[in-house]
Amino acid sequence: MINSQLINTAFFTNKHDDWDPDEGPFLINNKKYKIITMDQTHSEIITTVNSFKNKYKSDGLYTEKNGKILCVKTADCIPILISTKKGIAVIHAGWRGLSKGILKSFFDCYEYSAVDTKVTIGPHARTCCYEVTKEMSEVFPAYVYKKNTAYYLDMSLFVRDYLNKVNIKFEDTGVCTICDEDYHSYRRDGTNKRQYSFICL
Ligand SMILES: [Zn+2]
Numbered sequence: 397m398i399n400s401q402l403i404n405t406a407f408f409t410n411k412h413d414d415w416d417p418d419e420g421p422f423l424i425n426n427k428k429y430k431i432i433t434m435d436q437t438h439s440e441i442i443t444t445v446n447s448f449k450n451k452y453k454s455d456g457l458y459t460e461k462n463g464k465i466l467c468v469k470t471a472d473c474i475p476i477l478i479s480t481k482k483g484i485a486v487i488h489a490g491w492r493g494l495s496k497g498i499l500k501s502f503f504d505c506y507e508y509s510a511v512d513t514k515v516t517i518g519p520h521a522r523t524c525c526y527e528v529t530k531e532m533s534e535v536f537p538a539y540v541y542k543k544n545t546a547y548y549l550d551m552s553l554f555v556r557d558y559l560n561k562v563n564i565k566f567e568d569t570g571v572c573t574i575c576d577e578d579y580h581s582y583r584r585d586g587t588n589k590r591q592y593s594f595i596c597l
Pocket of ligand 1: 522523573574
């Protein structure tokens with residue numbers, strides 16, 4: 397499990413953690429938390445959570461309600477955890493979600509102040525390993541590297557550039573799910589298993 401250095405209520409599991417978000421409620425620091433997960437579809441939809449419901453058909457969740465854990469499940473997509481002055485959010489960002497504008501869905505539509513907002517970026521497929529087709533490389537021409545005849549996509553840089561543009565403080569765990577065998581990777585193993593990234597309020 398990786399604890400965020402920037403947000404003390406944000407965590408990323410790896411494949412050795414036996415943490416199951418479908419169980420619970422969870423006791424963290426003697427406080428009982430209910431867990432909220434998503435039915436993720438690579439969309440740009442972010443849902444505001446006011447009451448407990450599991451699951452939301454969404455690729456992002458935001459809440460200002462105490463006692464909630466928001467959870468995102470990923471293998472090679474990017475888990476993004478956000479803490480603002482008033483609330484918390486999770487985002488499931490793969491190349492499809494990023495190309496549809498899921499970052500804008502949060503940063504253009506939700507109220508936050510850059511000074512009080514922190515973001516942590518979890519383990520995902522990185523440019524060292526994330527080979528893409530020529531067609532896919534054309535979706536993000538500025539974020540693709542060509543090695544010999546192969547194209548590699550740098551989704552991490554796309555997210556970091558976006559966060560720099562909106563002036564948000566962030567950290568990145570630096571882990572690549574494809575080359576680090578401690579993590580589930582759909583690309584490497586074709587697995588249906590996922591990491592869980594979660595943030596509590
Ligand atoms: Zn790698």
